[in-house]
Amino acid sequence: GAVVSQHPSRVICKSGTSVKIECRSLDFQATTMFWYRQFPKQSLMLMATSNEGSKATYEQGVEKDKFLINHASLTLSTLTVTSAHPEDSSFYICSATFTDQETQYFGPGTRLLVL
Amino acid sequence: SQQGEEDPQALSIQEGENATMNCSYKTSINNLQWYRQNSGRGLVHLILIRSNEREKHSGRLRVTLDTSKKSSSLLITASRAADTASYFCATFRSGGYNKLIFGAGTRLAVHP
Numbered sequence A: 001g002a003v004v005s006q007h008p009s010r011v012i013c014k015s016g017t018s019v020k021i022e023c024r025s026l027d028f029q030a031t032t033m034f035w036y037r038q039f040p041k042q043s044l045m046l047m048a049t050s051n052e053g054s055k056a057t058y059e060q061g062v063e064k065d066k067f068l069i070n071h072a073s074l075t076l077s078t079l080t081v082t083s084a085h086p087e088d089s090s091f092y093i094c095s096a097t098f099t100d101q102e103t104q105y106f107g108p109g110t111r112l113l114v115l
Numbered sequence B: 001s002q003q004g005e006e007d008p009q010a011l012s013i014q015e016g017e018n019a020t021m022n023c024s025y026k027t028s029i030n031n032l033q034w035y036r037q038n039s040g041r042g043l044v045h046l047i048l049i050r051s052n053e054r055e056k057h058s059g060r061l062r063v064t065l066d067t068s069k070k071s072s073s074l075l076i077t078a079s080r081a082a083d084t085a086s087y088f089c090a091t092f093r094s095g096g097y098n099k100l101i102f103g104a105g106t107r108l109a110v111h112p
Helices: none
Strands: A004-007 A010-013 A019-025 A032-038 A044-051 A067-073 A076-081 A090-097 A110-114 B005-007 B010-014 B019-024 B031-037 B043-050 B055-058 B061-066 B071-076 B085-093 B099-102 B106-111
Touching (some): A032 A076, A044 A067, B031 B061, B043 B071, B071 B085
Parallel strands (some): A010 A110, B010 B106
Antiparallel strands (some): A004 A019, A067 A076, B005 B019, B031 B085
């Protein structure tokens, strides 16, 4: 149980376009979802925390107008990278929690390449 | 800002040897967790140790926590080639924070 999926697993886009990444909790209702970003050979950096039905809380230095997060239901959160640029190329990972926020279940990640 | 530093950054050993990774952190915590990440994949939760615990075992894994030194170690005994991955510690603070903060990670390579 506690499976989290992400779609797509990999996306290549042109500079200036927007890209949407979905994070779904498949067998549980996620009260909170988290979005992380990971550059090659580096650690996970928390970007934002999203709670169903409310606005996401962004970490310091993360542009909320650049990275739009929508958590419309208890099983789905989306991250939209707007006007993507090559420096946005990264591995984006989501996680979800339902009981207590100390236990997070991670998705498989989405690799974004902006040309 | 992210907290948590791990050493070594990279570790290369032979199958059968033990691998020890260390993690240090800066603030008070409720628990510390260790994760494994295979190249280009998501994270797999390995073990959680609470602030009032000093040692925990799970199969070939042994985790220690020293809150006075704000440090933790992960020991993998009798390593296998399949253990090759990056290992991250992550600290959790409740009380308004409620988020995991990841360390820099240790890249472990186990050679057959």
